[in-house]
Amino acid sequence: MTFAELKRRLTLYERLMRLDKPIGILLLLWPTLWALWLSAQGQSSYVAIWIFVLGTVLMRSAGCVLNDLADARFDAHVERTRNRPLATGEVSKKEALVLVLVLVLAAFGLVVILNKLTIWLSMAALVLAATYPFTKRFLHVPQAYLGVAFGFGIPMAYSSQLGWVPQVAWWLLLANVFWAIAYDTEYAMVDRDDDVKLGLRSSAITFGHYDVAAVMLCYAAMLGILTGIGRWMHFGIPYHSGLLVAALLTVYHYRLIRTRSREGCFKAFLHNNWVGAAIFAGIFLEYRPSWSGSF
Numbered sequence: 001m002t003f004a005e006l007k008r009r010l011t012l013y014e015r016l017m018r019l020d021k022p023i024g025i026l027l028l029l030w031p032t033l034w035a036l037w038l039s040a041q042g043q044s045s046y047v048a049i050w051i052f053v054l055g056t057v058l059m060r061s062a063g064c065v066l067n068d069l070a071d072a073r074f075d076a077h078v079e080r081t082r083n084r085p086l087a088t089g090e091v092s093k094k095e096a097l098v099l100v101l102v103l104v105l106a107a108f109g110l111v112v113i114l115n116k117l118t119i120w121l122s123m124a125a126l127v128l129a130a131t132y133p134f135t136k137r138f139l140h141v142p143q144a145y146l147g148v149a150f151g152f153g154i155p156m157a158y159s160s161q162l163g164w165v166p167q168v169a170w171w172l173l174l175a176n177v178f179w180a181i182a183y184d185t186e187y188a189m190v191d192r193d194d195d196v197k198l199g200l201r202s203s204a205i206t207f208g209h210y211d212v213a214a215v216m217l218c219y220a221a222m223l224g225i226l227t228g229i230g231r232w233m234h235f236g237i238p239y240h241s242g243l244l245v246a247a248l249l250t251v252y253h254y255r256l257i258r259t260r261s262r263e264g265c266f267k268a269f270l271h272n273n274w275v276g277a278a279i280f281a282g283i284f285l286e287y288r289p290s291w292s293g294s295f
Contacts, residue, residue, distance in 0.1 A: 055111060107122075111156075139201060141203045150176065172226075256268040
């Protein structure tokens with residue numbers, strides 16, 4: 001194989017793993033970082049941070065390849081996905097399966113140095129990631145399942161720091177489920193017409209004319225749960241300021257999605273990175289010793 005051919009293959013694998021579109025990594029990473037900072041009270045080690053950051057990249061990449069393997073016969077008929085490497089035949093299913101195996105083994109190599117509970121939870125996370133693509137065949141709101149799959153780094157982060165998973169971790173996971181339903185409904189609104197033709201299910205189809213209202217209610221539920229967590233943990237101005245910024249960003253999302261244009265819905269979906277970042281900034285600043293007072 002020539003260098004040019006090797007470079008072309010690597011570029012195809014990069015596209016298959018969506019490394020050229022990092023929004024999925026960020027949406028998976030922010031809740032994990034929320035949990036890592038909360039569980040360690042802002043004192044997480046650099047080793048733990050790198051394990052979870054790299055693990056997030058690897059598992060999101062593996063999840064994208066698994067998703068394309070499951071949807072290969074559908075992607076060719078959807079405007080947004082018809083040029084994906086598996087849909088076009090540029091990458092074979094055998095190559096994709098080998099790539100998934102490599103990514104999963106690499107991720108497991110990171111987790112194996114953590115405690116036993118975290119290792120067991122990582123196996124559950126793998127099952128969730130592997131089965132999510134098939135939920136679009138039978139669940140009316142597969143985005144809820146996605147929220148659990150994308151948020152499973154939360155209990156893993158808590159278990160890695162504490163050796164167990166406290167109740168607050170499950171509340172944080174529930175907040176992430178509502179957030180995932182919100183942002184992935186915006187994403188599903190882009191593909192709604194194609195999904196209807198193919199007989200696939202999504203929250204955008206299930207919610208119908210109430211899709212915009214459902215998105216905003218899910219944002220409100222997410223922010224409400226996070227506010228409750230903050231009150232329970234006696235957090236002050238920095239944390240609640242982060243939530244306020246996140247709330248203002250969701251209002252901007254309403255302006256983007258209210259006309260249901262593909263461009264506006266996709267822009268709102270991408271913009272959720274800043275929602276996650278604002279919440280993390282509040283958590284990060286809450287643990288800085290220079291801040292004091294209560295909300």
